[in-house]
Amino acid sequence: xxSINDIRTKIKLEDTELLNTTxxxxxxxxxxxxxxxxxxxxxxxxxxxxxxxxxTTTEFDIIGTDASITNAFRRILIAELPSMAIEKVHIxxxxxxxxxxxxxxxxxxxxxxxDARLFVDKAPGDTRECEEDTLIFKLKVICKKNPKAIADGNxxxxxxxxxxxxxxxxMEWIPIGNQATKYKVEDIGxxxxxxxxxxxxxxxxxxxxxxxxxxxxRDHAKFSPVCTASYRLMPExxxxxxxxxxxxxxxxxxxxxxxxxxxDDKNGRRRAVVAKPRLDMCSREALRHxxxxxxxxxxxxxxxxxxxxxxxxxxxxxQLFIDAIKLLMSKCDRLLQEIDGNTNN
Amino acid sequence: xxxxxxxxxxxxxxxxxxSSKSTVGAANLSFIIRDEDHTLGNSLxxxxxxxxxxxxxxxxxxxPSESKINFxxxxxxxxxxxxxxxxxxxxxxxxxxxxxCSIVLEKYEENVKNFKEMETN
Numbered sequence: 001x002x003s004i005n006d007i008r009t010k011i012k013l014e015d016t017e018l019l020n021t022t023x024x025x026x027x028x029x030x031x032x033x034x035x036x037x038x039x040x041x042x043x044x045x046x047x048x049x050x051x052x053x054x055x056t057t058t059e060f061d062i063i064g065t066d067a068s069i070t071n072a073f074r075r076i077l078i079a080e081l082p083s084m085a086i087e088k089v090h091i092x093x094x095x096x097x098x099x100x101x102x103x104x105x106x107x108x109x110x111x112x113x114x115d116a117r118l119f120v121d122k123a124p125g126d127t128r129e130c131e132e133d134t135l136i137f138k139l140k141v142i143c144k145k146n147p148k149a150i151a152d153g154n155x156x157x158x159x160x161x162x163x164x165x166x167x168x169x170x171m172e173w174i175p176i177g178n179q180a181t182k183y184k185v186e187d188i189g190x191x192x193x194x195x196x197x198x199x200x201x202x203x204x205x206x207x208x209x210x211x212x213x214x215x216x217x218r219d220h221a222k223f224s225p226v227c228t229a230s231y232r233l234m235p236e237x238x239x240x241x242x243x244x245x246x247x248x249x250x251x252x253x254x255x256x257x258x259x260x261x262x263x264d265d266k267n268g269r270r271r272a273v274v275a276k277p278r279l280d281m282c283s284r285e286a287l288r289h290x291x292x293x294x295x296x297x298x299x300x301x302x303x304x305x306x307x308x309x310x311x312x313x314x315x316x317x318x319q320l321f322i323d324a325i326k327l328l329m330s331k332c333d334r335l336l337q338e339i340d341g342n343t344n345n
Numbered sequence: 346x347x348x349x350x351x352x353x354x355x356x357x358x359x360x361x362x363x364s365s366k367s368t369v370g371a372a373n374l375s376f377i378i379r380d381e382d383h384t385l386g387n388s389l390x391x392x393x394x395x396x397x398x399x400x401x402x403x404x405x406x407x408x409p410s411e412s413k414i415n416f417x418x419x420x421x422x423x424x425x426x427x428x429x430x431x432x433x434x435x436x437x438x439x440x441x442x443x444x445x446c447s448i449v450l451e452k453y454e455e456n457v458k459n460f461k462e463m464e465t466n
Binding site: 023026027028035036037039042043046047048049050053060062065066068069071072075076079080318321322325326328329331332333334335336338339 | 352353354378381382383384385387388390391392394395396397432435436439440441442443444445446447448449450452453454456457460461464
């Protein structure tokens, strides 16, 4: 019989279903509980623990928020934070094996190192290239036979031909207007220099002008600043009865490695102990074994989120999360402006 | 970008068959919020449901091809037949959501600063 506290705070994992998945802690649902929004209590209960943080990835725990708000942050990270990407490709010459549209599609997906916040959005039909909303790159590569090739039967194209593979390092930034003084050459360009764009052979050449705009992930996935952002809930494993020796080893195999450890008991037997529930991937394998089904309880804690963000390279992931929170606040501001403006009329 | 006279929030007229009530003091209101989806809809619904004066709060996306949400708030009628105006509840919900975000932002920035300091030591 699950207690009321368990219904309010945990999601129960059964073998065929999940129970209590929605948040029900609203005023009036439970007699004796005051569930109204209390911002001081929210501030006290909220905990953020950063596990790792570097230039590309971060993993941190948010404890105390609700799924709706955490999901809003995740959705904003994926779809609504702006970034710069190649939008139009002016093709003067493309004699490679890739058709124009395939080549242009590949170019659009290249992650660019440029702070989108310093650029302005472009109106849909506007084709002028202004310094505040556009970045221009040039990509001109001609493949030729290598006169100094070592003719010993070595078939490696890098040896036989010059520029047989076009990488992102061949992209050259062309500053327009005051961009040369505003940005440094190291700050603008593709994030990685070794992304293969297209392969060429002698006689083939590409001569392209790449025009980059600011956009959001909702328009096209190339504008998403994260490789992905995701969260999972903290698992909880409760062993209702002690499990020893052979059974304990079986139980250990049912969970991800490291979740269950065997401890030596005072009677000399080895007992199963939940060591790191955090590592568990919640496969519920243990519930498929009749001998363990009634001895264990699998739950997820509803307000403990293990958040993971991997940036595409342009902006560090902690800055992305800060921008996502600020964007949700600005959405609220926009609506508040409309309400206050309308009630004045 | 939206121009200044673009309406993001539209309050649906109160369909009261007795008289054309102004929407300002109405207890039950439906809103149409343009260019929004579950991101704002679900989080705003959660915050407004936490308000004890709310009888009903829900949102729906009428069609996934159109990016707009229908948001409904009905406030509880007290013994003396008064009720908190739905527009005030909506406004308070936005203010509360903004406050919650700023609390999360503050805690996160503090923790990032501490983490980076610990890393350099």
